Amino acid sequence: MRSGERCVLTGKMRTSEFDSSDEEDFGEEEATPLQISWLSLSVVECSQSLGICSLPGCRYKEIRRNLQKDVAEMCDQGVEDVFVFCTRGELVRYRVPSLLEVYSQSGLRVHHLPFPDGGAPELSQCCCILEELQDCLQNQRRTVIHCYGGLGRSGLSNCCMFAAAALCRHDAHCCSGNPEGAERGRSHSDCQAIQLPS
Numbered sequence: 001m002r003s004g005e006r007c008v009l010t011g012k013m014r015t016s017e018f019d020s021s022d023e024e025d026f027g028e029e030e031a032t033p034l035q036i037s038w039l040s041l042s043v044v045e046c047s048q049s050l051g052i053c054s055l056p057g058c059r060y061k062e063i064r065r066n067l068q069k070d071v072a073e074m075c076d077q078g079v080e081d082v083f084v085f086c087t088r089g090e091l092v093r094y095r096v097p098s099l100l101e102v103y104s105q106s107g108l109r110v111h112h113l114p115f116p117d118g119g120a121p122e123l124s125q126c127c128c129i130l131e132e133l134q135d136c137l138q139n140q141r142r143t144v145i146h147c148y149g150g151l152g153r154s155g156l157s158n159c160c161m162f163a164a165a166a167l168c169r170h171d172a173h174c175c176s177g178n179p180e181g182a183e184r185g186r187s188h189s190d191c192q193a194i195q196l197p198s
Helices: 067-076 088-093 099-105 123-138 152-175 179-187 189-194
Strands: 037-040 049-053 081-084 109-112 143-146
Touching (some): 067 099, 081 099, 123 143
Parallel strands (some): 081 143
């Protein structure tokens, strides 16, 4: 994928629209700043770190975050790109229906690539997520990924990135000095699509 291009996925995604009207929006806001865990990517020979956090501004059950404060904290930490794996229905349920717009208005580049909680993305969407992450990392952009809790979908996407990088390095190692392996490696375009920067 060339710099500046975005993946466009076709097909229908399974989404659920949630009705949160019966859930009260009372309670004190959390005073603690948004916690972003910065994961070093040095294990895959990348100088960047990748941020993972829970849903900023979430107001669901016992959680009472403040969207403006959370986005300000992201900006204070130098975040430039945000990958959001929640569906629009989830954003409504967790009372942040305007999250994507708030991100954009705050100068953050939004990558909305939702897939169902508890599930895995389709292979084409997984490749798209990895390609866009690669683009951010290669361009030295400070990037955060999140879903609702910052554990399931975010963790899965992170694992896919590590696995893809490891497979590419393994293929490159196996191909060195082996003409048949080198030919096989050159014909395997997936490695180029998901290779992380050094």
